[in-house]
Amino acid sequence: MPQLSVAQRSKIRRLSQPKELAPDEEGGELNIVPFLDIVMNILIFVLATVAVTFTSTIETVPPAAGGSGVRAKTEDDALNLTVFIVKDGFSLKAAAGNVAPGCSGIGAGVSIPLKGNRYDFPALTSCAARLKASNSAYADEETVAISANNGTEYQLIIQVIDALRKTPDGKGELFGKVNFSVPK
Amino acid sequence: MSSPKDASKASVVAYKAALRRATRRNAHEPEVNFLNITAMLDIMTIILVFLLKSLGESSASVPQSDDMQLPTSVLRTEPSQNGVIVTVSKTQILVGDSKVLDLPSRDSMAQTGVGAFNKRNGPNDTYIVPLGNVLQSARQTDKMIRAKRGLDPAGSEAVIIADKTTPFRLLIEVLFTLGQTEFTKYHLMVIQAKEGS
Numbered sequence: 001m002p003q004l005s006v007a008q009r010s011k012i013r014r015l016s017q018p019k020e021l022a023p024d025e026e027g028g029e030l031n032i033v034p035f036l037d038i039v040m041n042i043l044i045f046v047l048a049t050v051a052v053t054f055t056s057t058i059e060t061v062p063p064a065a066g067g068s069g070v071r072a073k074t075e076d077d078a079l080n081l082t083v084f085i086v087k088d089g090f091s092l093k094a095a096a097g098n099v100a101p102g103c104s105g106i107g108a109g110v111s112i113p114l115k116g117n118r119y120d121f122p123a124l125t126s127c128a129a130r131l132k133a134s135n136s137a138y139a140d141e142e143t144v145a146i147s148a149n150n151g152t153e154y155q156l157i158i159q160v161i162d163a164l165r166k167t168p169d170g171k172g173e174l175f176g177k178v179n180f181s182v183p184k
Numbered sequence: 185m186s187s188p189k190d191a192s193k194a195s196v197v198a199y200k201a202a203l204r205r206a207t208r209r210n211a212h213e214p215e216v217n218f219l220n221i222t223a224m225l226d227i228m229t230i231i232l233v234f235l236l237k238s239l240g241e242s243s244a245s246v247p248q249s250d251d252m253q254l255p256t257s258v259l260r261t262e263p264s265q266n267g268v269i270v271t272v273s274k275t276q277i278l279v280g281d282s283k284v285l286d287l288p289s290r291d292s293m294a295q296t297g298v299g300a301f302n303k304r305n306g307p308n309d310t311y312i313v314p315l316g317n318v319l320q321s322a323r324q325t326d327k328m329i330r331a332k333r334g335l336d337p338a339g340s341e342a343v344i345i346a347d348k349t350t351p352f353r354l355l356i357e358v359l360f361t362l363g364q365t366e367f368t369k370y371h372l373m374v375i376q377a378k379e380g381s
Contacts, residue, residue: 016206057371062363151294
């Protein structure tokens with residue numbers, strides 16, 4: 001059998017080499033790497049800059065205007081607690097009258113005075129819990145009215161609502177519903 | 185008839201067989217020299233679009249700025265997002281995205297709220313006329329929406345987004361005006377914070 005000639009061997013060598021695809025023939029796809037880079041950067045930027053804050057809402061109803069109209073009849077065995085936020089502390093008023101300083105009995109004065117120039121929220125919680133526990137008829141009462149000086153900041157009002165929501169041990173409910181009353 | 189030169193060459197059959205053998209010998213599996221990232225790109229784009237859309241549409245996402253800082257609360261309940269959004273910043277009141285009025289200085293607000301010129305009966309009145317006018321319009325729209333949704337159309341709800349330094353006087357005026365325009369339930373928006381913070 002005749003051997004392959006030099007020309008034939010050369011041709012076989014040339015034709016048997018695997019074909020290298022030109023860059024524009026590689027699958028015919030778009031080069032999306034730059035786009036991917038941009039998307040990645042935007043994604044990381046968005047995730048890094050968005051401050052994750054969780055919000056809640058406190059439910060309430062329209063405020064009762066003081067001094068106008070006929071006052072609604074209140075139940076005899078209701079606590080009807082109202083918290084006044086004043087400059088010197090918290091003044092509490094129940095159906096029986098103003099709560100005396102120190103949250104003991106009925107009397108004039110600021111029920112819970114400032115403690116070192118700061119409002120005493122734990123004392124407010126304790127006082128509200130004590131007033132609610134003073135009569136078994138108050139156990140189901142969950143509405144408290146809040147009033148304040150005109151200049152009182154909204155943040156302080158929210159803190160008062162928080163302080164009146166739970167018992168001092170944080171397990172029981174005190175006053176979950178809040179109404180605002182307009183100062184006279 | 186073959187020439188003497190052709191006689192020294194292998195036949196075409198032998199040549200083709202040799203070519204096939206050489207082609208098989210030289211053939212190799214295509215090398216993967218790049219990663220196919222199309223699937224990953226799809227995922228990234230979907231995540232990005234989802235994030236941007238959900239952040240933009242959520243009414244719970246309140247932009248915090250010098251003009252608007254929400255108060256903090258220890259409350260852990262889910263925020264209610266039903267209702268007309270009323271925003272009270274340090275400088276203005278908005279209903280939805282529309283500005284209703286500019287606010288005076290804080291000292292002035294602590295005395296007379298939004299000022300006598302925005303009231304019906306002088307500085308001691310608690311009804312804000314420009315806000316009331318806008319809320320009446322919003323109430324009519326909300327009334328129809330509630331009726332279509334099968335909700336009680338007798339009263340609307342409002343989400344109050346107020347700055348933490350808002351004076352009580354201004355807050356009461358806004359709430360009172362809402363009450364006068366048949367908004368019967370309010371959701372005061374706060375930021376959840378740890379107890380004692």
